[in-house]
Amino acid sequence: MYGEKEHCGLKSVIKGEWRNILIPVPLKSIKISCQLINYVAEVTVEQEYQNVEEGPIECEYMFPIEEESAVISFTAQLEGKTLESKVKPNKEAEADYDKAVSEGRTGFLAQSVRPDILKIKVGHLSPGAKCSIKLTYILEAALDVDKIRLTIPTTISPKYIPFHDNSEEANKIKSIKYDFNTPAPMTFSIGAKMKSKIESVTSPSHSIQTEGLSKDVVNEQGFFTSKTSLSASTTDLDRDIIILVKCEAANASVVLREDDADSTVLMVSLVPKLTLKSDPELDIVFLIDCSGSMMGSSIKLARDAINILLHSLPHTAYFNIVRFGSSYKKLFDSSVPYSDETLATAKKAMKKLEADLGGTEILSPLKMLLEEKTKLPRRVFVLTDGSVSNSMECLKLAQKHNNNSKVFALGIGSAADRHLVKGLARAGLGTSEFTTEGEMIAPKVIKQLKHCLQPNLKDVTINWGNDVDINNSSQAPSKIPSLYNGSRVQIFRIVNNKGTTIPATIKISADVVAEGEEGFDEEVSVDESGLQGTLLHKMFARKLIQELEEKEEMADEKEVKELITELAMKYQLMSKHTSIVAVDDKENKNSQPMQSRSIANQMPSGFHGFQQQQQHSRGGAPRMMMCAAPMAFGAAPMGAMGFFSMKSSMKKRAQPQFDNSSVEYEQCAAPMMRMRTQCDSYKQSVVDCCDDEDLEDCESEESMEDSSPMDTVLALIALQTAAGYFTKDKKIFSALNIQEEAIEKLVEETKADSKIVYTVLVCVALEKKFSDFKSCWELVVEKAEAYLNKNSASVELKDKIAALFN
Template identity: 30%
Template sequence: ADVSCELFYRNEEQGPVEAVFVFPVDPEAAVYAFEAHLGGTCIQAQLREKKQAQELYGDALAGGQSSFLLQQEGTKGDVFSCSLGNLPPGEEAALTLRYVCELPLEPDGAARYMLPAVLRPRYTPHGWDGEDVTQGVPRVPQGELPYTLSLSATLQSPHGIDRVLSNCSLTPLSYTAGNRTSAQVSLAEAPPWDRDVELLVYYTEPHKPSAMLEIGLPGAEPGSLMGDPAMMVTLLPSLPEAVLGQSSAGEFIFLLDRSGSMECPMDSRDRSPQRIDSAKETLVLLLKSLPLGCYFNIYSFGSQFESFYPQSVGYTQQTMAKSLQRVQQLQADLGGTEILAPLQAIYRSPCQDGHPRQLFVFTDGEVGNTQEVITEVQRHRGCFSFGIGEGASTALVKGIAQAAGGSAEFITGQDRMQPKALQSLKRALQPAMTRISLSWDLPPGMEAPLLPSPQWLEPRHPGLIPLTLCPWHRLPVHRLAAKSLLLELEGAMDTGSKGARRRVLETSLNSGVICSLTAYVGVDTERGQPVHGPLVRRDIPLIAGGAGNPLSLGKEKECWIGGSPGQGNGGSAGRAEGSLGQGDGSSTGRGSGGFPGQGQCSGGQGLGAVSGCLSPPPQDVAPGVWATVLAVVWLHSRALGQHNEWELLEAKAVAWLSECLEAANTLLGCSVDPAVFRL
């Protein structure tokens, strides 16, 4: 997505104003341009080393010149600040920043664009000496926010656009091409500032590969990142999923955030669940779906941390049931968000021989020492993270997952939790690939160093890819490549790598992509007279309780922001309706795979009600077997659209029924094949 954010201001005060606001940004987004329209003049900001940019901005203010500054706060990349100084009274200004980002895929194949709008104060652990800009931002109730938001999106895909969904009200999708390869959509009304704005784009033929080719930046040095052509290939093959064995080895560690902020609601809707409750529901589903023969343990943390067991225990019906009871009793009552200490304790604990360790983290991500946490996780492999609630820190949630070769999911108030949770578990259950080699042939005298090293390798799939020459002068593919390189180099810089700082600066300044060491600065040199009067600083407020995107100044302002996500590619599939939540399969299945055969029909429609219907079972059929057969039949007949939500539970149930046959063979000393049942 190629995004333009326009920030409009009007100074209604009696003297000049310096407006300073703080806003969230996806840490993987490449911010590559910043400009201002002041008094009919368009001023392009220049990317400079951060200290130099700050000095230039300060000198301009002291000299009575209007100036503007955009900088990344800290090293995490998910919080930016923008300052607009010496805006004269009665005048207006418009700032535009541009960034490009990749669109992640949802479990149902939708390409997800999110405009971050929620920025909560970060918790700073005891003894941490860093600064956190989010602590000083003023907060006001939602009704007193002096700004609004609007968003319009232009969508393009050579394979056609099917539909667009959102967590906010949208205008009808308007196709601008007869073959549905381009379309436009907008927000129907200004959304509340208690949630990030999300667009889910479904494409007609999601599994067709595509490629974009860009020529280099005119004037850039040949052989450099920006001087050479760049190509981005999108591959979304439709592959049959491997059948996961139900005796998979593994050690599964769950780390649950119980800090005070987890007591907050998921969003502002009436009766919205608390974040801790949504995290617990996700944890229960994962516990129910673990494979037989594995080991597990559960940690929780706040200002201190606790664990269910001194070390990981074997997964049985008894240990699962005991753990489920304890999970239901957990509350958000452990104070702060000290996540580093439990991580260190987990990694110090002895591993189970022959059982690769997989870590699942549930948090709202409000911490200040993000880089320390990522560095700790980076030393190990297998971390899957869940950001709970609106405004969860993308830098932390994504950072720890990427550092350990896992995946990150975000669960908000209106999301379906089940497919996201089980998608992560299925990834963790995939067998490890070892002894991987990669080779290629090149013409004599040519080298192609591989940066970075591959983390995932899949089987070869031949096919044709249509190539599109990208005419965009903004060079989004080059910017994404530069951002990827910057993230790698900044990680090396944090570990003390020699030369990393120099390479970070060179890459940022040459590509125009901002980083922790650079900032955009612009000065209005066209105004004939300096701006007179004492300069008053105005910090733009956010919503009290942790929401908002600051975009205004003065007492009663009309300020807004427009977003324009551009081209992206993603999958297409219908979103399943209904639920398999706590009252259905996720709370009735046994650890062994079977379903309990006790109780009477409850009259409900869910899986839990069906598996309890024991009247009338076939004659002499054990209640547990009957309940399990009923549950499997119900899943395949009434919940087929939610297959990815019950797949692991159903596989355990079928495996349990197979074990009944194996037990009969053992008892009778024979080896009857299941085919004799002619099912």
């Protein structure tokens, strides 16, 4: 008699009435291969299954994909025979699958749980049988400063499920099982094809090796190419695969053209270059996730991001900080003017920032901020790992209020929820970025702050040519997204090519709301090579489906469902309302009843503070540093993990705190706490340091000579006042390795104000010694130079200080 299942490594532990039975996990391997062509990627995931049990089994496995991707093909092979797969409405596909399984035939079903989670079911796999599933999806690659950034999710972060969320989607997410071990070894490779020379291929997530970078020749299609794979043969599934491709024209706008028999799709991939210098008055609020899932490296990344943002705010801004978890807490009752006093209060609060507020209840604070009456336009920065089930509620809320407020989102951690982060920015007309441990966070947050400060563009239009109009074409998304300097936007237009002239160039233009600012105009040539097939056609359809799914208010839900189904069937895409099914026509004769086997996802690296040890010899494959037996977690119990509170104490080692009134405490929190206290990685994460009230004195006494360049830059930035100037501080001398006497002598000789001298000193030092980190200090120096110009700093003073660094 079988009961509840748990997972341990590559064995399932079936709890029986008389004894526990070890069952091998049927998922044997995962192979991910990718082709990156300019800014479009095609990803193929191949899963190998084998039943080594005595009776037939049904396997169920939920795994992640990029949230904007389109599943374009599904192939199932059973014992060497390829089965035909079809896209059908959900109920039809489920009926076909259930009928096959009930008749003893093997069936395959692929469904969308939500835009970033897929469910694969293999039904009635007979004893000893092997099968493979090959699933292919396409997606747009992002722009990361000057690189193309491709992210391949490999595990689903456990989601916090709010008490009010009783949706079908939440119930499916709740059923996902978790393990600290990988369900199967993974291999990965990627081939890049670029129109401009590939300078480097790197990864902050995995150890990789690349071939072909030294070649200056192009292939027969005119592409520069490279091939990349893991440094070792396999890796685990505990973090997103992140690939950064640097090429000469990563920031260039392009228009790709694809033709089929009846239509042409034009994809405008636009990277606006805007020169906007206004100093707007804005109300900027930082909404920081302090739930339990942020514990460890994620909360440190959030703390670093806020400190950089605080010092880069313009003096005209109002700001506030709101922490959220099971509840939310404001730093100030309402947004306050940016001053030395309010900045000091915020910095002091950030030193104590911990992941100690319970579950991830993001909807309430987001609603409060977006509905709150403000004197100035509001900008909301969300910093989160996004481990929630109710992403769509949050998206619709941001969309509802995007006339008055904009939302910018930073996804943090090894498996941040890309649907929530990207969706919030998309709905809130802002931008999104992602960062993980090992990446420089400063360039990302400064880029977003620049976007936040950018004046609104209005009347954005695309001239698709004289012959293209609403009668012979349609656009996705129907409304052109907000344009931000250096941020890539992709718009698709499908045109009936019979009797319609396709233009040679596409013109984009926009006006600026702020007075005295120039508008935006760009003309981009259509790529003459022309693609053949349906790749861009399918991406157009997926973009249109996404827009329909995220409509704020559906006047006729039935009509929208029919439109989505019609698009998905026409272009053979999986969607919210369509599935992919394949069934075998051969009956498997076995008298034993079929047993269900749910395959666990691997717990993401760093989740709830659990750090993992990089094994670079295994291609970056992480191994959990565990001293206790692994546990299985459903999505809902993980929310209870948020009751942990980590507070540093100067006199003694920190002791995690939790609310043991939770009904889930016994089943989740207490066992996890015992596990934590036994782990070396956890013990080492808690250090003795100074009392909170003495923190400033402790830090000022530390020598900065051994600091990394990035640490030095951040330490210098932290010394700037809200007005933009710097004052004498011994940290400056330590950081720059310069004698105090030399600067004081300069103050005396020039008879300049001490504040001006030290402001010039820091600005010149940043520009000369730390030019590689310009993206970190750029806004700080701009604010300082505005102060120097206002106070008429002399060129002679700047020259004398510059001479100190020659």
